Amino acid sequence: MSQIFPKKINKLLPLLVAIKLIVVVSAVFFIWYYFSPQYTDVGYRPVQPIAYSHKFHAGDLGIDCRYCHTGVETGRFAQIPPTQVCMNCHSMVGKDNPKLAPLFESWETGKPIQWVRVHDLPDYSYFNHAAHIRAQIGCESCHGNVSQMEVVTRVKPLSMGWCLDCHRNPAPHIRPQNMITRFDWKPTDTQITEAQKIMLEKNINPKTECSVCHR
Numbered sequence: 001m002s003q004i005f006p007k008k009i010n011k012l013l014p015l016l017v018a019i020k021l022i023v024v025v026s027a028v029f030f031i032w033y034y035f036s037p038q039y040t041d042v043g044y045r046p047v048q049p050i051a052y053s054h055k056f057h058a059g060d061l062g063i064d065c066r067y068c069h070t071g072v073e074t075g076r077f078a079q080i081p082p083t084q085v086c087m088n089c090h091s092m093v094g095k096d097n098p099k100l101a102p103l104f105e106s107w108e109t110g111k112p113i114q115w116v117r118v119h120d121l122p123d124y125s126y127f128n129h130a131a132h133i134r135a136q137i138g139c140e141s142c143h144g145n146v147s148q149m150e151v152v153t154r155v156k157p158l159s160m161g162w163c164l165d166c167h168r169n170p171a172p173h174i175r176p177q178n179m180i181t182r183f184d185w186k187p188t189d190t191q192i193t194e195a196q197k198i199m200l201e202k203n204i205n206p207k208t209e210c211s212v213c214h215r
């Protein structure tokens with residue numbers, strides 16, 4: 001027997017086991033990595049506690065995004081409006097609409113509505129809305145045409161690669177100031193020259209160093 005399996009194998013065995021373990025672990029990591037949220041969450045549209053429609057309110061009624069997302073130009077977070085903002089209108093309209101029952105309940109009890117987050121970066125990464133709005137990037141570039149969404153849906157991967165693609169070449173995404181919250185803007189033939197002018201004027205120069213987004 002010792003002829004067929006030379007002594008050396010006893011020393012090799014732990015190594016073989018170790019190699020196999022590495023293969024298995026990296027296969028698991030590979031699967032976890034590619035199927036983890038950043039690659040599959042495009043299309044994510046959780047059911048919300050109230051069937052609030054952006055298509056109706058922002059699209060048909062034409063309420064500007066900033067009426068509700070008040071932090072978007074000034075702060076890190078766009079913010080989800082408190083019940084009070086809905087009540088500006090719904091203290092008058094929709095009193096008997098059963099779809100609004102959870103809103104009135106929240107108003108009476110003072111308990112905030114538990115909206116489910118659609119976009120949520122991991123804690124180790126840093127994002128800031130105001131910096132992007134200042135640079136004249138529209139909501140549409142990152143959230144799609146929300147004014148046509150009955151239910152808010154994730155349309156971009158929000159992966160690091162996606163962030164970096166634009167940071168390396170933002171010009172195609174920079175639009176006129178008055179089009180930030182609009183969805184009827186299309187780039188023209190002069191897009192790049194116009195964008196470069198804005199970038200020069202406002203000193204827009206997105207960074208790609210790790211510490212910009214991991215601080």
Ligand code: HEC
Nearest residue numbers: 057058063064065068115116117118119139143146147152
């Ligand atoms: C009348 C108030 C109101 C207006 C106007 C409004 N929103 Fe919202 N928005 C909400 C509420 C409430 C939620 C949370 C529920 C949901 O996701 O539908 C929300 C959620 C969102 C989300 C998802 C947030 C998350 O969890 O990641 C995005 C993106 C968004 N809004 C973008 C917009 C854009 C773009 C506009 C303008 C076209 C807009 N909203 C106009 C009230 C509003």
Ligand code: HEC
Nearest residue numbers: 050051052057063081085086088089093094097099100103
């Ligand atoms: C600028 C006024 C205004 C604001 C602000 C507003 N709504 Fe409305 N909403 C309306 C009007 C008008 C209707 C249609 C009422 C009707 O059909 O009786 C409506 C209808 C609705 C409906 C019923 C839709 C259906 O299919 O029956 C829901 C649910 C609703 N709103 C939720 C909200 C929530 C949640 C907020 C706050 C994030 C909000 N609304 C803010 C004006 C507003």
Ligand code: HEC
Nearest residue numbers: 065069072077078079080119120121127132137138139142
């Ligand atoms: C450059 C891409 C980008 C642009 C432009 C952008 N967003 Fe966002 N938005 C994000 C990302 C990324 C998140 C998730 C942030 C996080 O998890 O910290 C987010 C989250 C949100 C949220 C939910 C949480 C919060 O309070 O931040 C709302 C609401 C929202 N965006 C609305 C808007 C509106 C309205 C506009 C346009 C005025 C806009 N966004 C423009 C990328 C963008």
Ligand code: HEC
Nearest residue numbers: 126127128131135141163166170173203204205206212213
């Ligand atoms: C569509 C283009 C675009 C996308 C997508 C984008 N960015 Fe940016 N980002 C910019 C521009 C333009 C600036 C402004 C740079 C300046 O003013 O010099 C910026 C600036 C920033 C800043 C600097 C903010 C500050 O405080 O100075 C951070 C942080 C940032 N982006 C993070 C992110 C992250 C994280 C993502 C992905 C989740 C992302 N960005 C996606 C275009 C983009």
Ligand code: HEC
Nearest residue numbers: 038121122125158159160163164167207208209210212213
């Ligand atoms: C423009 C913003 C931005 C810059 C610059 C950036 N990152 Fe990230 N990074 C992100 C975001 C956003 C995520 C989270 C991605 C997700 O959830 O899929 C991330 C995730 C990661 C992860 C977790 C693994 C992964 O890929 O999901 C690592 C590790 C990482 N970054 C390292 C780095 C290093 C190293 C650098 C510098 C060379 C860097 N990042 C520069 C935005 C950035």
